[in-house]
Amino acid sequence: MSLxxxxxxxxxxxxxxxxxxxxxxxxxxxxxKAEPHDLAELMKxxxxxxxxxxxxxxxxxxxxxxxxxxxGEHFKLYYxxxxxxxKHQLVVVxxxxxxxxxxxxxxxVWNAANWLERETWDLLGVSFKGHPDLRRIMNPEDWEGHxxxxxxxxxxxxxxxxxxxxxxxxxxxxx
Amino acid sequence: xGKLRTxxxxxxxxxxxxxxxxxxxFIIDTDGEVIHRCEPDVGYLHRxxxxxxxxxxxxxxxxxxxxVDYLCAMNSNWAYVMAVEKMIAVEVPRRAEFIRVMVxxxxxxxxxxxxxxxxxxxxxxxTPFIQLLREREYINDLLEMVSGARLTYNYLSIGxxxxxxxxxxxxxxxxxxxxFDPAMEQMNRLCTYNRIFINRxxxxxxxxxxxxxxxxxxxxxxxxxGVKSDVRRDQPYSVYSELDFEIPVGEGFGGxxxxxxxxxMVRILEVRESIKILRQCIKMMPEGPIxxxxxxxxxxxxxxxxxxxxxxxxxxxxFIESSGGTSPYRLKIRSGSFTGISITPAISKGIxxxxxxxxxxxxxxxxxxxxx
Numbered sequence: 305m306s307l308x309x310x311x312x313x314x315x316x317x318x319x320x321x322x323x324x325x326x327x328x329x330x331x332x333x334x335x336x337k338a339e340p341h342d343l344a345e346l347m348k349x350x351x352x353x354x355x356x357x358x359x360x361x362x363x364x365x366x367x368x369x370x371x372x373x374x375x376g377e378h379f380k381l382y383y384x385x386x387x388x389x390x391k392h393q394l395v396v397v398x399x400x401x402x403x404x405x406x407x408x409x410x411x412x413v414w415n416a417a418n419w420l421e422r423e424t425w426d427l428l429g430v431s432f433k434g435h436p437d438l439r440r441i442m443n444p445e446d447w448e449g450h451x452x453x454x455x456x457x458x459x460x461x462x463x464x465x466x467x468x469x470x471x472x473x474x475x476x477x478x479x
Numbered sequence: 480x481g482k483l484r485t486x487x488x489x490x491x492x493x494x495x496x497x498x499x500x501x502x503x504x505f506i507i508d509t510d511g512e513v514i515h516r517c518e519p520d521v522g523y524l525h526r527x528x529x530x531x532x533x534x535x536x537x538x539x540x541x542x543x544x545x546x547v548d549y550l551c552a553m554n555s556n557w558a559y560v561m562a563v564e565k566m567i568a569v570e571v572p573r574r575a576e577f578i579r580v581m582v583x584x585x586x587x588x589x590x591x592x593x594x595x596x597x598x599x600x601x602x603x604x605x606t607p608f609i610q611l612l613r614e615r616e617y618i619n620d621l622l623e624m625v626s627g628a629r630l631t632y633n634y635l636s637i638g639x640x641x642x643x644x645x646x647x648x649x650x651x652x653x654x655x656x657x658x659f660d661p662a663m664e665q666m667n668r669l670c671t672y673n674r675i676f677i678n679r680x681x682x683x684x685x686x687x688x689x690x691x692x693x694x695x696x697x698x699x700x701x702x703x704x705g706v707k708s709d710v711r712r713d714q715p716y717s718v719y720s721e722l723d724f725e726i727p728v729g730e731g732f733g734g735x736x737x738x739x740x741x742x743x744m745v746r747i748l749e750v751r752e753s754i755k756i757l758r759q760c761i762k763m764m765p766e767g768p769i770x771x772x773x774x775x776x777x778x779x780x781x782x783x784x785x786x787x788x789x790x791x792x793x794x795x796x797x798f799i800e801s802s803g804g805t806s807p808y809r810l811k812i813r814s815g816s817f818t819g820i821s822i823t824p825a826i827s828k829g830i831x832x833x834x835x836x837x838x839x840x841x842x843x844x845x846x847x848x849x850x851x
Contacts, residue, residue: 330782331781359689359693362796365809367809388708414693415693416695440522443522443525
């Protein structure tokens with residue numbers, strides 16, 4: 305039977321009372337917010353529980369929040385789980401603090417996480433503990449920095465190749 | 480006689496290789512002609528579309544989604560505009576929905592033609608590829624009539640479509656379908672049902688249901704493993720809930736369930752279903768407006784949204800995080816090719832190098848969609 309996010313949260317709370325989970329509601333998708341140190345256990349439970357049966361990790365990504373006056377630098381990690389047999393889905397959000405946080409890898413739960421986590425590492429610089437092969441995937445091996453961070457500065461040179469913006473590009477300068 | 484050298488040899492396949500369907504590199508450890516380890520190396524076509532979108536207006540992103548997957552630009556447009564429509568809660572007019580379904584299905588047929596044709600060509604059958612490209616020209620013509628472009632259309636807009644269809648377009652589509660039905664059957668007789676071709680593809684690199692879930696295969700690749708999963712059915716969007724169509728799944732058409740031939744066959748059968756959908760749409764096409772009222776400056780509410788849609792490469796997810804501004808805070812495209820290629824190390828151990836070509840063909844990898 306397919307469940308909605310509220311019912312899934314109830315089920316998770318009943319199965320693992322030690323996990324600190326809360327419902328995150330807002331204008332967007334309903335999500336379950338979890339603590340970084342609970343991640344591995346939560347994901348294992350989501351996959352193995354017979355009433356949840358999340359066989360698939362549909363997507364994994366993150367977004368970067370630089371330091372502001374009220375909050376420190378942090379990342380939000382999003383895990384989109386999907387169950388084909390029960391036809392329901394779930395979003396899990398994790399907030400990882402710091403400029404280069406490390407969270408648990410979920411490759412041992414789903415192999416799909418392997419490349420998704422590599423991409424998140426490459427583009428955002430969030431590293432994953434226990435990942436078998438954490439290397440860059442989109443950018444070349446010798447690339448410096450993580451392009452999807454908000455504080456990323458576009459390099460003016462790469463391997464003796466000039467990358468200075470042309471005058472025309474400057475006149476259309478992006479915000 | 481000296482001792483035989485038995486160590487493994489590492490060879491490169493690609494990035495410039497005709498059968499890798501784009502710029503993908505495979506690093507292969509070979510034991511003679513048998514693959515011992517195969518590791519895909521991707522990223523050659525990374526254009527940082529996700530980064531670029533953070534600087535564009537919501538409407539300005541649509542042409543970029545054309546370039547994410549140029550073989551089915553209509554479906555890529557659709558996947559994106561649907562995500563934004565979900566965010567700003569816009570109701571798309573009924574006529575626009577039917578037009579979207581029609582151009583989407585036409586584009587699905589043309590994309591599958593390339594997938595089917597190139598697989599045939601990689602196996603050494605050149606004629607079906609040329610034959611299918613000839614048929615694809617008609618679809619390009621039809622889509623050019625509505626959008627003015629032949630490959631990257633930029634046709635769908637947030638809240639509708641950019642232009643109404645020309646007066647005799649529905650008639651032209653029907654004319655094409657009447658011509659295409661027998662042409663497809665001719666192609667099938669030539670290659671799909673050919674014993675040599677079946678022997679080559681059947682029982683090759685079977686993917687079990689569990690493995691497909693584990694690597695999150697989507698679309699025809701997942702259905703090839705016998706899983707009845709289609710976003711058009713599971714989470715009906717647009718007007719798909721009113722249309723009558725089947726979801727073909729792999730049944731072991733040539734041998735084992737989930738082998739290369741099953742994945743190939745699912746695409747052949749899907750083309751037939753798309754034809755069925757198009758014929759229904761021609762009959763049901765309503766009159767009315769084609770564009771909903773959308774503000775010039777779109778400012779979606781703060782939050783994160785994930786939208787799924789069924790493109791020819793399968794379930795394509797657009798994850799958008801909005802901070803309430805005029806451009807996305809973070810946009811991620813989760814594409815079918817990305818997971819499709821990540822499964823190759825798991826299924827290519829112990830097969831021949833020549834068979835790896837068949838595996839890549841059957842997974843229908845499109846490099847720009849994979850690297851974005």
